[in-house]
Amino acid sequence: xxxxxxxxxxxxxxxxxxxxxxxxxxxxxxxxxxxxxxxxxxxxxxxxxxxxxxxxxxxxxxxxxxxxxxxxxxxxxxxxxxxxxxxxxxxxxxxxxxxxxxxxxxxxxxxxxxxxxxxxxxxxxxxxxxxxxxxxxxxxxxxxxxxxxxxxxxxxxxxxxxxxxxxxxxxxxxxxxxxxxxxxxxxxxxxxxxxxxxxxxxxxxxxxxxxxxxxxxxxxxxxxxxxxxxxxxxxxxxxxxxxxxxxxxxxxxxxxxxxxxxxxxxxxxxxxxxxxxxxxxxxxxxxxxxxxxxxxxxxxxxxxxxxxxxxxxxxxxxxxxxxxxxxxxxxxxxxxxxxxxxxxxxxxxxxxxxxxxxxxxxxxxxxxxxxxxxxxxxxxxxxxxxxxxxxxxxxxxxxxxxxxxxxxxxxxxxxxxxxxxxxxxxxxxxxxxxxxxxxxxxxxxxxxxxxxxxxxxxxxxx
Amino acid sequence: xxxxxxxxxxxxxxxxxxxxxxxxxxxxxxxxxxxxxxxxxxxxxxxxxxxxxxxxxxxxxxxxxxxxxxxxxxxxxxxxxxxxxxxxxxxxxxxxxxxxxxxxxxxxxxxxxxxxxxxxxxxxxxxxxxxxxxxxxxxxxxx
Numbered sequence: 001x002x003x004x005x006x007x008x009x010x011x012x013x014x015x016x017x018x019x020x021x022x023x024x025x026x027x028x029x030x031x032x033x034x035x036x037x038x039x040x041x042x043x044x045x046x047x048x049x050x051x052x053x054x055x056x057x058x059x060x061x062x063x064x065x066x067x068x069x070x071x072x073x074x075x076x077x078x079x080x081x082x083x084x085x086x087x088x089x090x091x092x093x094x095x096x097x098x099x100x101x102x103x104x105x106x107x108x109x110x111x112x113x114x115x116x117x118x119x120x121x122x123x124x125x126x127x128x129x130x131x132x133x134x135x136x137x138x139x140x141x142x143x144x145x146x147x148x149x150x151x152x153x154x155x156x157x158x159x160x161x162x163x164x165x166x167x168x169x170x171x172x173x174x175x176x177x178x179x180x181x182x183x184x185x186x187x188x189x190x191x192x193x194x195x196x197x198x199x200x201x202x203x204x205x206x207x208x209x210x211x212x213x214x215x216x217x218x219x220x221x222x223x224x225x226x227x228x229x230x231x232x233x234x235x236x237x238x239x240x241x242x243x244x245x246x247x248x249x250x251x252x253x254x255x256x257x258x259x260x261x262x263x264x265x266x267x268x269x270x271x272x273x274x275x276x277x278x279x280x281x282x283x284x285x286x287x288x289x290x291x292x293x294x295x296x297x298x299x300x301x302x303x304x305x306x307x308x309x310x311x312x313x314x315x316x317x318x319x320x321x322x323x324x325x326x327x328x329x330x331x332x333x334x335x336x337x338x339x340x341x342x343x344x345x346x347x348x349x350x351x352x353x354x355x356x357x358x359x360x361x362x363x364x365x366x367x368x369x370x371x372x373x374x375x376x377x378x379x380x381x382x383x384x385x386x387x388x389x390x391x392x393x394x395x396x397x398x399x400x401x402x403x404x405x406x407x408x409x410x411x412x413x414x415x416x417x418x419x420x421x422x423x424x425x426x427x428x429x430x431x432x433x434x435x436x437x438x439x440x441x442x443x444x445x446x447x448x449x450x451x452x453x454x455x456x457x458x459x460x461x462x
Numbered sequence: 463x464x465x466x467x468x469x470x471x472x473x474x475x476x477x478x479x480x481x482x483x484x485x486x487x488x489x490x491x492x493x494x495x496x497x498x499x500x501x502x503x504x505x506x507x508x509x510x511x512x513x514x515x516x517x518x519x520x521x522x523x524x525x526x527x528x529x530x531x532x533x534x535x536x537x538x539x540x541x542x543x544x545x546x547x548x549x550x551x552x553x554x555x556x557x558x559x560x561x562x563x564x565x566x567x568x569x570x571x572x573x574x575x576x577x578x579x580x581x582x583x584x585x586x587x588x589x590x591x592x593x594x595x596x597x598x599x600x601x602x603x604x605x
Binding site for chain 2: 101363365376380383384387388
């Protein structure tokens, strides 16, 4: 399918529906009963970006090539475009695919407030989630109660309204992005602060704590702190160099600022950085422990391989492993101990049967494979429109068994398996079974195939 | 011991406990399905064979995209235990948990042909079966 961009209507400017003030101003505390939820300064920006996206094919939205995105994904991409924030912390915008997960995330995200539907304003995010495998809904409220969301044929549209959505869908919820929450500062917070009181620097044992008051230590500490801060600032390139005489030490204001800065929810980048740091720390600890153990003449205690390591082993991802895998003998060259499935099936008394658990799982799983929108055939037709692919019809398959090595079944005493025939198919030892076998032989298989008759009552091979 | 099955252009080699139960499932459209007699889940295969036209040259990134798209449309949630293999057989895999189920999804390709493989079982019942399935998927070949 070719990318399509329809002519988008000129976006209308969104009127800022809040009065004034900073984006985060005075929004940190919850609202009391009867009060309206605070308006968001980000709202108009989000709504404006949503309107600018109207008419775009979802394929044109950065980060994806698929033309039929999920509602949640479109909202996520628009939100990130408007705010430069991930709508779900730690999740790439294009990976926000589930409306139910998005709803759960927003409910627990301090950057968002759930607001009553009656208070909908531009930029609010409207969500419906009805659970697994149900089609949820997500959109962004723009002006005049209209909603921008993914439309049919993968085009972002603004042709639905709050009223319409509320009347046609259940369990709707409205979320407002109120931004990073900051801790309010209190004028009396400085009470009792003495600039001359020394504190230990951050990064040292007891860092940030007031010292016992030993002047010598304190002065030395303060000097080193000052030096390091100056160095840090120089490195940061902010061009600020503190005057020696006005060296502020660890001013409480500065600490408070830092505390406030540290208080915000981590951005995706920060979260990744934290994760990386934690991982590096764990690795370093492991190395130190291993070396200590080696020094004591002990074998370092190793944890069992993680699931990733096991999977990597299974798939041979490293070049050496990959090479090993590539050089591995084909199934037909397997060593004699690995006999063909035919023998295995003979021993186990015929074809595989299913218990209730696996039958239920099969029925449920089958819905993931049918030729319906969103499943493999649909996806591939969409992704590779110029390629002719043949989809194997469910229920169609090859022969039941293939001899892949070991003693050929024809070599067994009293075997009626024909030499040189490597395929076999189980069929009931009835007239119908023979008929079906001959039909399959004519229409389904190209390889010579041995009929493997079994007693339909006992399942035993004959 | 191993069994080998052909499903369309897909050649699947599976350890003996995994058996073809396709015909025992009473469902109108059942894909090729493997399960263990004493198992809890079903491993199912869909295959697309390149016939003609522009060679799709399916990349690992494409497979990732297909899987993410699939998981999104099925509301499977976020993936975990993801795996990627960029060898002769390119594989993008990931596990998902819904309120009821554990689902592991693989998209595989040799560059031209594509297969979707899923393993589904009740949430918390997966045990070691996903490990078996990883090995089966790794051994898949296109004929």
